Amino acid sequence: MGRYLGPQCRLCRTEKTKLMLKGDRCKSDKCPIAKRKGAPGKGPRARMRKISDYGIQLREKQKLKRIYGMLEKQFKIFFEKAERMKGITGENLLCLLERRLDNIIYRMHFASSRKQARQIVLHGHVYINKRKVNIPSYIVKENDEIEIKENSKKLIMIKESLKEFSRAGVSQWLEVDPDKLYGKVKALPRRGDILDMADIREQLIVELYSK
Secondary structure, three states: OOOOOOOHHHHHHHHOOOOOOOHHHHHOOOOHHHHOOOOOOOOHHHHHOOOOHHHHHHHHHHHHHHHOOOOHHHHHHHHHHHHHOOOOHHHHHHHHHHOEHHHHHHHOOOOOOHHHHHHHHHOOOEEEOOEEOOOOOOEOOOOOEEEEOHHHOOOHHHHHHOHHHHHHOOOOOEEEEOOOOEEEEOOOOOHHHOHHHOOOOHHHHHHHHOO
């Protein structure tokens, strides 16, 4: 099955929460999920039906997978990596996803959404430690230096995205110089650093894959 190309807001309504698929635009009160609470294409009786434990676990996985814009096969690979790491598998998974290059570009406000960040990476606008990297799923390491290519620093979409930096800043494990379009991974993220994922119940995803 290929990547979903339909309306982004439909996915948010399916998961009954804002997945921030359009980045900053999702913060607006005009977001469809604020007006239409029900799941798309479902009648009142279907919405009232009780969800099984498996269904709850599946929805949690789908929610996280959609937030980071991943396909099932790739998400499973990340889960298996998290399982092999020391520590709590669910927390390892979240921290690995946060270390994806496309997510880092989004977190540094060089892109207004993870989808836009993927395009920026794929088109070769990003350098890590002075070397071009065009793989969105690349896992950054501690002390990695990330910068936008010199010829790409004038891109309007990047300049527009940086306006959010002055309003929101960046996570404490990241460092950004908005004038130079440069950033650094000061430390690897921990579960407590991912504040906007507070409602994600990663243990349910571990339980789902453990069956």
